[in-house]
Amino acid sequence: MKSSAQKFLFVTTLAISCGSWAGDVFVIAHPGVNVAPDDVRDVFVGEKQLDGAVKLVPMDNSAAQADFLAKVVKVDAAKYSTLWAKKGFRDGVNPPPMRGGDAEVISAVKSTAGGIGYVTKAPEGVKVIQKY
């Protein structure tokens, strides 16, 4: 019985892990944001701060950050952290706040003018800028 439960736990964990390896990343934004897919990287490294008159508010997602950094920013988490340390020190720009998961990001993007984030599943009620 104990052995079966352990196998079940192992197999389930593995199945979930396999799913997240190849996870899609959807970059989403507040309906009023018009950022081109080519500009998404610049938004998340502090090079693009405005969308017309609107101040952009990027936010990271702990549940999807690894995939997002690999696919969009093209750095790992350590280099992303260093990149922001340098950017903040030189230009006085603050790094995106870290959100706890898709639901939190979607809620924050919906309620924040200029909000832009990324999630693992295509949500409703927000603008999808690009799927990676």
Next chain:
Amino acid sequence: MCTKYFRLSVLALGMASAFSASAQSSDGERLKSLEQKFGQSLAVIEQLQKRIVELEQAKSGGAAGAVASPVVSRVETLEKSVAELAVSASKGSTDVGLPLHGFLDAGYASSSGTPPAYDKSGFRLGTFDIYLTPQLGDRVKGLVELAFEYGSDGGLGTDLERLQLGYVVNDNLTLWGGRFHTPYGYWNTAFHHGAQIQTSITRPRMIAFEDQGGILPSHTVGAWATGKIDTSLGRVNYDVFTGNSDSMRDGTLDYNASGFSSGTPALGFNLGLSPKSVPGLTFGLHGVTEKINSYDASAVFNGQSTLQVTGAYAFYESDNWEVIGEYFSFNNTDNFGNTGSHQSSAGFIQAGYQLGNRMTAFARYEKADLNKRDPYFSLMNNGATNFGSSYNQSTIGVRYDLDPRSALKLQLEQITDEGNANQTVNWVRAQYSVRF
């Protein structure tokens, strides 16, 4: 592989459910009782549904139109309230308070031979540097940096490193006013007091801080326009600044926080290109000019020079490589002794290569060939310090990142300094640095 394991997981879930059902099969009577109660509940629900339908039918008809108007009005009011709440909530969520960041370092240095007066062997506290980056509005921001450090005389120095107020005009232009790191080359604005983000332990001596042997102003009080423009060739980065000209007091540059002393402003620029064809590379030109009054230890005026520096720089960063090179060409004019113009030059190149995930090996060569007849440099050598002398230095070292926010560094240097009787002095330095 994933599909196979997924099937196995479903099978395991089914088996677990079967075990659970088997354990409850002995409670047959209890189950029967629950089924009866469930049936009764369903009957009650059906009755309630019927009653609702009857009430809705009774309400429909002529009264519907009269009722709709106030309902619509209330819904609209509610929608407006929700929209207002959303706007209010969005303002709150972008308020990040007053972000505080900083750097700390401590280390050890040991030399062979007789080191210059401003650099001693032994354990040393480095710099405790804190900076705030308040976002004061959608386009208004601030940058305030305080540095605490012990000098070679053991005295604690407190310095308001930066006090900048900025306005983001658009993504291509930000205007700053206040005291800022003078934007020439790459190193001075990129690392400055940020020991942990700097690969090596020490800065190249030619761009050392003013009170540590620096021959260039590393801070300016004034106005600074900075930004970038995307072109077909790549990204053009630019800085243009003006500010108070420095003074030289007892051989050390002073950035003059409260006005000019020479009557003319400092001017400078930094223009770089990050070509699309070579990701990670930036190269460019820079220049600084200002009129600098000199005063001796008794604050008696003893000279005036026009500092005129032009040069070039390059920076390259990839997954493994970091290469930085800067070159400065001086064409200073003596306005007091009328000895004319004097040419000098200085430059460095540093390369770092990341070995694995945490280790980086680096090497640097730097050389300054400074004209002794130029009063700008000769006045920097006041007996106690030998700032402003020609030298060459070779440096090698390793850096080990304990985690993304802390690093251990070990560095070996060999420096031959004309201002130190042309002695060759070897240094071993170690440093532990963190950022927060």
